Amino acid sequence: MNSEMYVGLDIGTTSIKVIVAENVKGQMNVLGLGNERSDGIDRGIIVDIDKASESIRRAVDQAEEKSGIQINDVIVGIPANQLKIEPCSGMVAISDQSREISNADVKNVTVSAMIKNLPPEREIVDTLPDEFVVDGFDGIKDPRGMVGVRLEMKGRIITGPKTIIHNIRKSVIQAGLNPSSIINSPLAQGKTILDDGEQDFGTILIDMGGGQTTASIIHDHQLKFTTVDSEGGEYITKDISVVLNTSVESSEKVKRDYGFADALEASESNEFPIEVVGQSQPVKLSEKYLAEIIQARIDQIFNRIAKSLSSISALDLPGGIVLTGGVAALPGISELAADRFNSNVRVYIPNQMGLRHPSFSLPLSLVTYRANMSEIQVLVRSSLEGKIISEDSNDVEDDSFIQNDVSDDDMQSDEVYDKNKNADSKNKRGIMSKFKSGAKNKWRGFYKDFFE
Numbered sequence: 001m002n003s004e005m006y007v008g009l010d011i012g013t014t015s016i017k018v019i020v021a022e023n024v025k026g027q028m029n030v031l032g033l034g035n036e037r038s039d040g041i042d043r044g045i046i047v048d049i050d051k052a053s054e055s056i057r058r059a060v061d062q063a064e065e066k067s068g069i070q071i072n073d074v075i076v077g078i079p080a081n082q083l084k085i086e087p088c089s090g091m092v093a094i095s096d097q098s099r100e101i102s103n104a105d106v107k108n109v110t111v112s113a114m115i116k117n118l119p120p121e122r123e124i125v126d127t128l129p130d131e132f133v134v135d136g137f138d139g140i141k142d143p144r145g146m147v148g149v150r151l152e153m154k155g156r157i158i159t160g161p162k163t164i165i166h167n168i169r170k171s172v173i174q175a176g177l178n179p180s181s182i183i184n185s186p187l188a189q190g191k192t193i194l195d196d197g198e199q200d201f202g203t204i205l206i207d208m209g210g211g212q213t214t215a216s217i218i219h220d221h222q223l224k225f226t227t228v229d230s231e232g233g234e235y236i237t238k239d240i241s242v243v244l245n246t247s248v249e250s251s252e253k254v255k256r257d258y259g260f261a262d263a264l265e266a267s268e269s270n271e272f273p274i275e276v277v278g279q280s281q282p283v284k285l286s287e288k289y290l291a292e293i294i295q296a297r298i299d300q301i302f303n304r305i306a307k308s309l310s311s312i313s314a315l316d317l318p319g320g321i322v323l324t325g326g327v328a329a330l331p332g333i334s335e336l337a338a339d340r341f342n343s344n345v346r347v348y349i350p351n352q353m354g355l356r357h358p359s360f361s362l363p364l365s366l367v368t369y370r371a372n373m374s375e376i377q378v379l380v381r382s383s384l385e386g387k388i389i390s391e392d393s394n395d396v397e398d399d400s401f402i403q404n405d406v407s408d409d410d411m412q413s414d415e416v417y418d419k420n421k422n423a424d425s426k427n428k429r430g431i432m433s434k435f436k437s438g439a440k441n442k443w444r445g446f447y448k449d450f451f452e
Helices: 049-067 103-113 162-174 185-193 196-201 233-244 248-258 287-310 333-341 358-371 375-382
Strands: 005-011 015-024 027-037 073-078 084-093 122-134 137-140 150-161 178-184 203-208 213-219 222-229 271-274 283-286 321-324 345-347
Touching: 005 049, 005 162, 005 358, 015 049, 015 358, 027 049, 027 358, 049 162, 073 162, 073 185, 073 358, 084 103, 103 122, 103 150, 103 375, 122 162, 122 178, 122 375, 150 162, 162 178, 178 185, 178 358, 185 203, 185 213, 185 222, 185 321, 185 358, 196 203, 196 213, 203 287, 203 358, 213 287, 222 287, 233 248, 233 287, 248 271, 248 287, 283 287, 287 333, 321 333, 321 358, 333 345
Parallel strands: 005 073, 073 178, 203 321, 321 345
Antiparallel strands: 005 015, 015 027, 084 150, 122 137, 122 150, 203 213, 213 222, 271 283
């Protein structure tokens, strides 16, 4: 694969997505797509390597067939589960007699910054340079070619559980692929989905996937905080199945074809047939009743996310909230979120042909983020590739860590936000009722070609 070709791999709870894209003058052109049901994955975590690798292989085969390109290297997203972000710094003496800073010096100072007393169960996933300092002169983004005696790097490291990272690598390799880059999913999405102003002033990005929901904060162009709720679209499907006494397959179909996130936007008069266990004939059901089932679960997810975000005053950020992920395709989701979070809300949809659905935001973000990395970022990452640092440590965890735990409600962040609250958004509800029916159902049946 040449340097301008990128393959993004999204290992999700309900589906595996693969995107083959070519970077042409800064524009990502999608050449092929693979989308297969996933197996061996629970709440974003690989629990069966054999089954997961088989699912990955099927999705890759599909992408190869559509793109006509043999895939070897893939960019893999790692979920936010239990990721931590910690400040780091390193310093080295310039090695060359001319005192001119080279690629080797940048790699050496990066390795120096990564020397941490990590618990044995954790490893470094990524290193993010914020600035370099040459002989006391700070604010330098790329020190190569400069002359100095001492080089420092200040930035952040992202660490994750070894088990999660190992299972991802193992599954990808077992599928016959090389995980060339493992990238923090919330970081890639934030840098790709949010515009410059949103990244600068602060915005909440909520990825509503099949197995879990992840909320991230991007502020000052940096990932500041993440929190994970262990429920997603799969739980909505199961709710429909239990309440209506129908199969999971039928529940997923009616959710996609007739579902609304906000019951106020659904129609009482519009009915559809659904197969019910124990009934010889399909039963008629209203969109309104189905929406009430869906909204009940989404309300629970939003309430828990709001609790974590409110604890750090994140809901006051001027950038508001951006929704993405498969669940974000449900009509009425932005109106419901605006009401529950009392914030401005928009839904992100990729604009590439064939990918105009929120569920494709992550694999597209992976290839876009990797393609847009600067030379210095690539050089810093190269110091990490294949390197595992996991020294024993009895130190107490620093409160400046960003801690993410599916079962932990006490999320912490290294920054507290105090912005003026946005205007009351409750009056926004009902906007969907003004849309034409065609626009209201623009994502209906999107997956039929993939899964039927």
